[in-house]
Amino acid sequence: MLHQINTIIFPTLTYQKIGKGPPLVLIHGFPLDHNVWGDLIQQLSKDYLVIAPDLPLAGGSTYNGNDLTIAQMADSIYAIIQHEKLEKVVVAGHSMGGYTVLAYAEKYENSLAGICLIHSSAYADTEDKKELRRKTISLINKGGREGFIKQMIPALFSEDFRTNNQELIKQQILEGLKLDEHALVSFYNAMINRSNRTKVLGNADFPVAWVLGKEDNITSLNNVSQQTCLATVNFVYVYNDTAHMSMLENCRQLGDDLSSFCSYCYRSINK
Ligand code: MLT
Numbered sequence: 001m002l003h004q005i006n007t008i009i010f011p012t013l014t015y016q017k018i019g020k021g022p023p024l025v026l027i028h029g030f031p032l033d034h035n036v037w038g039d040l041i042q043q044l045s046k047d048y049l050v051i052a053p054d055l056p057l058a059g060g061s062t063y064n065g066n067d068l069t070i071a072q073m074a075d076s077i078y079a080i081i082q083h084e085k086l087e088k089v090v091v092a093g094h095s096m097g098g099y100t101v102l103a104y105a106e107k108y109e110n111s112l113a114g115i116c117l118i119h120s121s122a123y124a125d126t127e128d129k130k131e132l133r134r135k136t137i138s139l140i141n142k143g144g145r146e147g148f149i150k151q152m153i154p155a156l157f158s159e160d161f162r163t164n165n166q167e168l169i170k171q172q173i174l175e176g177l178k179l180d181e182h183a184l185v186s187f188y189n190a191m192i193n194r195s196n197r198t199k200v201l202g203n204a205d206f207p208v209a210w211v212l213g214k215e216d217n218i219t220s221l222n223n224v225s226q227q228t229c230l231a232t233v234n235f236v237y238v239y240n241d242t243a244h245m246s247m248l249e250n251c252r253q254l255g256d257d258l259s260s261f262c263s264y265c266y267r268s269i270n271k
Pocket of ligand 1: 028029030031094095096097191218
């Protein structure tokens, strides 16, 4: 069932809430919304209270400001957590959702039992990546939104998965096409402008889990593995035959790993 709250800066924030138990917040990536978690939510909601928000400008969530930032996206998550009166939460984020998790941890550390970064990174964009994103923004502004989504979504998956799951890929393209030009450009600018948050990991007094796909070309294994020893307590899950979308490419395994990570986090705070 979809819930919603309203704030001045986020006139509508929508989120799915399902299950019973300690809370687990799942933050989606770009260019999708909470629906991307699909079956994973069903699996995890057997043991956890799963909250899956739509980030501002995605799904049913709106934004009333000028330039959306990753930090504001983290504020939107905090607004939901406060509304739900949750004291300690495990927050997991996929890719851009992981950037949001780190911004959340920077500001709201006291509310965390643990964080999980799924195909994500604490580094800022390189100059090359920023340039590439600016070119994409200009393409989108010239009417290239549809072409961009149709080319971008399949590249998130491993080649084998793409070949064997063409209907699913088509469905994800349709999901991506729900975002209008303004949302796509706002998310890209938010990612361009985000800072390096490796310090958040260095200061973390909560466990950090990493989910990596061996075939991920967006958040490469090499790049992220350098970060997986920065926090004091790290869990690292590396999946074969998986690129950037383990919630669809390797859903059962991701569910099992998230479940055991959450169980560790909540056992640790209750000691
Ligand atoms: C995502 O999956 O959220 C994006 O690929 C993140 C990015 O472009 O850095």
